[in-house]
Amino acid sequence: NAGVTQTPKFQVLKTGQSMTLQCAQDMNHNSMYWYRQDPGMGLRLIYYSASEGTTDKGEVPNGYNVSRLNKREFSLRLESAAPSQTSVYFCASTGRGTTEAFFGQGTRLTVV
Amino acid sequence: AQSVTQPDIHITVSEGASLELRCNYSYGATPYLFWYVQSPGQGLQLLLKYFSGDTLVQGIKGFEAEFKRSQSSFNLRKPSVHWSDAAEYFCAVGALSGGYNKLIFGAGTRLAVHP
Numbered sequence: 126n127a128g129v130t131q132t133p134k135f136q137v138l139k140t141g142q143s144m145t146l147q148c149a150q151d152m153n154h155n156s157m158y159w160y161r162q163d164p165g166m167g168l169r170l171i172y173y174s175a176s177e178g179t180t181d182k183g184e185v186p187n188g189y190n191v192s193r194l195n196k197r198e199f200s201l202r203l204e205s206a207a208p209s210q211t212s213v214y215f216c217a218s219t220g221r222g223t224t225e226a227f228f229g230q231g232t233r234l235t236v237v
Numbered sequence: 238a239q240s241v242t243q244p245d246i247h248i249t250v251s252e253g254a255s256l257e258l259r260c261n262y263s264y265g266a267t268p269y270l271f272w273y274v275q276s277p278g279q280g281l282q283l284l285l286k287y288f289s290g291d292t293l294v295q296g297i298k299g300f301e302a303e304f305k306r307s308q309s310s311f312n313l314r315k316p317s318v319h320w321s322d323a324a325e326y327f328c329a330v331g332a333l334s335g336g337y338n339k340l341i342f343g344a345g346t347r348l349a350v351h352p
Contacts, residue, residue: 167342219338224269224331226340228280
């Protein structure tokens with residue numbers, strides 16, 4: 126049982142480049158989330174998807190877009206990467222009616 | 238607005254000593270409370286959670302936490318720390334909203350363990 130899988134694990138981008146972070150869960154969870162983690166700031170919610178077919182902005186959505194491709198997959202796209210988006214990105218999921226979140230291993234992104 | 242405060246950014250303890258990590262929250266109703274641990278280069282692992290009932294909850298790896306409504310606190314404790322407990326610890330408050338879980342995290346406390 127893989128849980129939440131994120132790809133890639135590491136990525137270096139040049140300013141202005143685009144990329145998509147992939148996330149998939151195999152727990153049949155309804156809700157999925159993208160967080161970014163920065164030193165001294167904990168985890169901040171970028172976007173979430175309460176259920177398949179819906180997405181909403183979180184605390185820090187600027188510069189990002191998301192797609193809930195199906196129930197399993199939730200991708201995060203950076204259209205034009207900026208150095209301020211250097212961070213560790215975590216995908217998470219929760220089951221319907223529960224509050225326990227399961228996290229992926231993270232993607233360490235550096236924008237130069 | 239919901240918020241979580243972890244007053245201690247860094248804590249250093251000796252192996253075998255007791256540990257208490259502080260967490261204070263702000264939430265309008267009875268919160269769902271969590272402690273997560275993150276080892277270097279890893280994702281977040283759930284240590285324990287409080288939903289309702291007994292205010293002292295037991296978690297994995299010998300950790301426990303006590304919910305104190307009057308103090309809006311959910312402090313994490315361990316009676317005897319092991320070197321492998323060195324990690325970053327995050328307190329979070331959650332709420333079910335429209336069927337999904339909104340989690341708000343504290344800034345984290347980094348724990349160092351001296352031999």
